[in-house]
Amino acid sequence: MYKGGGDLQHYQVDSVKRNTLAQQVMEQIISLLMSGQLMPGDRLPPEMELMEQLDVSRPVVREALSSLETLEVISRRPRGGTFVSEKVGSSPFRAMLAIFINNLPAVIEARMTLELGLVTIAAEKITDEELSQLKETIENIRLHRDDYGAYDKQFHRVIAYSAKNPIVEGMIESLLIAHDKTDSLITFREPELTIQYHEAILEALKKHDPAEAFQKMYDHLKYVRDKILDGQS
Template identity: 70%
Template sequence: MKEYKMDTVRRSTLSQQVLEQIVQLLMSGQLNPGDKLPAEMNLMEQFDVSRPVLREALSSLETLEIITRRPRGGTFVNDKVGSNPFKVMLALSINNVPAIIEARMALELGLVTIAAEKISDAELEKIKETIVSIQENAHSDYGRLDKEFHRLIAQSANNPVVEGMIDSLLITHEKTDSLITYREPDITIEHHLAIYEALKSRDPFESFKQMYTHLSYVRKKILADYKEKQ
């Protein structure tokens, strides 16, 4: 069994520290894209943590698409992990909620202004369809539709250089969405419609303004609950 040079994990946020240790193994070159991780029992011994702690860390790494767990095949570092360093930064900060929200805002505010200049009528129609679907499903968990609304806008920026950022944007969306304790469909619909109208007008300044209004509202809502639990 291959032995890795790593620190024993002993502090409170154990799963986060395991995640950080694995990312550090990647950064130091002890682990490389395509490598197979040791069996769970071996990792538990090397990190000196329980199975639930290890599995929580591995689950987070899989959500970030840094690793892939194959049934009966083992756990592997993804081949393309080295091409998307932003995901590694996300891995290190995934539980830093204020930073994750700000990262999402930085990405979306930039992408929506580009989208306003490039968006097609067909893309606008798809965005409108997500708003109609939220209206029709206002009393259910419409998180999937909300995510699709933001994905379509980012994708309509149609820039191959920033395409890799869209996956990271969706990861931050999933993280922030998971922290929302209650839905406010009327406000969501109002905000989404305002963003849609600004995009339809091909106005990057208004698109930025309306997206900022929406995301700053989401930030305030999430952080109010987050701070109460600290």
């Protein structure tokens, strides 16, 4: 744990030399987490020490820390320093997501893998109250066609948590971070199509049909994947 006033020599960190500097800084910090040299709750060294040890500029360090904070791998306390989030201990998937957050095909496939598994279990377990919540999110998308991202995300959150699996619950918030990443890359919105996909998923869940729920979710996520990757090409 960083105690303050020392240097980073006891951390096995390589200097950063490649082009995507902020990404490389993120990977170095994550590697310390994965190796156990940094633990949830530990304080990170000050920016100046990170700059010197990694041989990068302050803007690069700040960009990397900002990205890690967005991913909830670290948290910054006013006048208190930067700390590894306690959430990382319960959700190591956050660390993996941080490393590959700019690998869009990998992020999208990870999202698809998790959501397709969750929706099949949700089809067996979802309650009438949760079905009503899904219907409400669809109505909100219909009412807020120009800015419905939060309601889209809530639709997927309700399904994920309705699976009621404590082992994967630590992965769900990371899944939603992946949702935010993919959502931010959509250049044009098609609310009617989103509503159609969501309604098809809802109908399958109402029937408690795992196979149909899987297929309808796959149709939706494949559409999202193709839309994003086509836009990046």
